Amino acid sequence: MKWQCALLQRWLPEHPDGDLPAWRKRWLKAHVAQCPACRRELAALREVVTAIQAAPAKDPGAEFWQEFSREMHVKLVQAAQAGPAASRPSSSRWGRLPYLVGAPALAILLVWVAVQLTGPGSPVPNQALLKRKAPVQMAAVPRRAPAPSPKLGAVPAGELAEFVPVALDEGGAMPTEEMDISGWDLDLELAGMTNQEKETFLKRVNQRAKDGSCAEELSLYSWA
């Protein structure tokens, strides 16, 4: 096949009365007149077109169309009755306006709140207040327990079970921290102790007083 045939056979179905530019029609006509291969190709294509035109789908008959019209009428009436309800969502384009405006506004509001809370201008937590709260918490811990005693059996198991998680929750720093017992009400503490415990406790307090320190290092684990 010549290059010209390959090029022009793309336009053969349009020959002679297709919607081609005039210059291409002239070129095609001249080429087909002198090229037997293109004439054969053109004849074969025309045969296909003729076959399609000669074989339309058979008209199914008057009865079919009567039934078709009847069914169609029923469907159209149903659609017309359901139409106002069905078309309401699509026709109420303005009804969606609040959502279309509200969604971006809500997104902007959320971003602004997030920036205010976490951004550089966000309120810094008062470190002094936090520091002041910490000793109160630490001082409160031994108050809930009986005074430190070598006798572990004096501490109820339930209370220990409460204390250990508290210490673990605070990052495990609790056992090594020093506890300030200067604020203790000594009479109150001694009231709940046996004589032996009182002696031991007072001995340890006196020992600390001699060392010049009012803080006693207590360890939850040492109790255990």
Add this chain to the structure above:
Amino acid sequence: MTDDQLVARAQEGDLPAFEELVKKYQREVYGLACRMVSDAEEAKDLSQQAFLQAFVNIKSFRRDAQFRTWLFRIAINQCYNFLKGRKKFGDPIDCGELNLAGEGASPEAELITQDDRRRLYEAMTQLPTKQRAVITLKIEQGLSYEEISQVLGGTAGAARVNYCQALKTLKKYMKSEDDHEVAMRPSAAVAPRASRR
């Protein structure tokens, strides 16, 4: 009454005006669906569905194209959806489902004609869906490439390319069927047809 007048009345909710449009185009839409899905019963359902869709959405028709083109587009989309749903792309059809038009000739001539048509329908089903649509719209409905591009999307040039490609594919398929038939059954009825090509 023209299409524009009927469409304008239908857009105002005039049901008889739309039924007039249905009567005007039902044969064309049904023929198009028949060609596309190769099943007469399905074609009936699909064409009714296309008219129903057109009725429901008639208010969105802006009349910048012909109503007929818009209706064909709806029908073609219905056929595409059906074919996608059934995964029938390229499946061979049972040509017994189709009503083949007869010319009322002699029984022998009728048999040959029906055989030709069966081969044509089989060849049509071998085409990709878009090429089948282009062939049908161009040859049977007489649409221009510009109108075909409005129905199927794309450009007029693309429609022309699809049309040429479809014709060549049909030619090849029908020729190969002829050769196969001659080789398998060189009967007196087939020989004249084979020599003709």
